[in-house]
Amino acid sequence: MRTSKRQIQKLNTRKKIIETAYKVFSEKGFSVPSSIIAKEAGVSHGAIFAHFPTMDDLLISLLSDFGDKIGASLHALAKKSDSAENLLKEHLKVLEEYEAFYSRLISEKTRLPDEAKNTFAIIQSTVAFHFASVIEREIEKGTVKKLPIHMLFNTWMGLVHYYLLNKDFFSDSGESVIKRYGSELLSAYLNLIKK
Amino acid sequence: MKTCIACGMPMEDISDFAAGDPGKDYCVHCSRPDGEMQSFEEKKENLTKFIVRTQGFDENAARKIAEDMMRKLPAWKKYFD
Numbered sequence: 121m122r123t124s125k126r127q128i129q130k131l132n133t134r135k136k137i138i139e140t141a142y143k144v145f146s147e148k149g150f151s152v153p154s155s156i157i158a159k160e161a162g163v164s165h166g167a168i169f170a171h172f173p174t175m176d177d178l179l180i181s182l183l184s185d186f187g188d189k190i191g192a193s194l195h196a197l198a199k200k201s202d203s204a205e206n207l208l209k210e211h212l213k214v215l216e217e218y219e220a221f222y223s224r225l226i227s228e229k230t231r232l233p234d235e236a237k238n239t240f241a242i243i244q245s246t247v248a249f250h251f252a253s254v255i256e257r258e259i260e261k262g263t264v265k266k267l268p269i270h271m272l273f274n275t276w277m278g279l280v281h282y283y284l285l286n287k288d289f290f291s292d293s294g295e296s297v298i299k300r301y302g303s304e305l306l307s308a309y310l311n312l313i314k315k
Numbered sequence: 316m317k318t319c320i321a322c323g324m325p326m327e328d329i330s331d332f333a334a335g336d337p338g339k340d341y342c343v344h345c346s347r348p349d350g351e352m353q354s355f356e357e358k359k360e361n362l363t364k365f366i367v368r369t370q371g372f373d374e375n376a377a378r379k380i381a382e383d384m385m386r387k388l389p390a391w392k393k394y395f396d
Contacts, residue, residue: 270371
C-alpha cells in the first residue's frame with residue numbers, strides 16, 4: 121500500500137514534534153508548556169495534541185525511544201559474552217549521546233508523572249539485567265570481586281549520576297561530563313571491582 | 316526478529332528460545348524446566364526477585380516495576396484489562 125502525501129506529512133510532523141521536544145526538554149526541563157514546543161517546532165499548538173493527547177504521552181514516547189536505544193545497544197554487547205569494561209564503555213557511549221536529556225531525567229525524576237517514572241524504572245532494570253549477566257560471568261571467572269550484584273550496579277550508577285547531577289561543578293560551558301570524565305570513571309570503577 | 320511475548324527480550328539465536336525451539340513465542344528465561352511458559356504469578360515473582368537482586372530495591376517497589384513491565388507485554392495484557 122502506498123503511503124499518501126497526507127500520511128507522510130503526518131509522520132513528518134510527529135517526527136518534528138519528538139525531535140523538538142527532546143531538545144526543549146533537555147535544555148529547559150520537563151515542565152515546559154506545550155505551546156513552547158509547538159512554537160519551536162513550527163507547528164500549530166493543536167498539531168501537538170493531535171499526535172500526543174497529553175504532554176505525558178509525549179514524554180513517555182521520548183522515554184520509550186531512549187529505552188529502546190539503550191536496550192538494543194547493551195543487549196548486543198551482553199550477548200557477545202563481552203567484558204564488563206566493554207559493556208560499561210557502551211553504557212557511557214549511549215549516555216553521552218543522550219546526556220542532556222538523561223541528566224534532566226535523573227534530576228527531575230521525582231516530579232515526573234507516575235507512568236514516566238515507571239518507564240524510567242523499566243529502562244534502568246534493562247540496564248541492570250545486562251550488567252548482571254556480564255558481571256556474573258566475570259565473578260565466576262574470578263576476574264571481579266564477589267560482591268552483591270546490586271552493590272556493584274548501584275556503585276557504578278551512583279558514580280555516573282553524581283558527575284551528571286553536578287555537571288556545573290565538573291565541566292564548563294556545556295561541555296559533556298561523560299566525554300571529559302568517562303574514561304577516568306570507568307578505570308577507577310574497574311580498579312575498585314577487579315580482583 | 317521475534318521478541319519474547321512474556322518479557323520483551325529479542326530472540327536471535329536458537330538458544331534464546333524456550334527449549335531451543337524457534338517456533339516458540341517466549342524465551343528461555345520465561346519458560347519452566349519442562350519448556351512450558353511460566354504463569355503470570357511465577358513470572359511476576361521471578362521478575363521481582365531479579366530486580367531486588369540486581370538493583371537492591373525494596374520488594375514492594377520491585378513488584379510494582381515488575382507489574383509495569385508485564386502490563387506492556389502481549390502475554391500478560393489480559394491480566395491488566
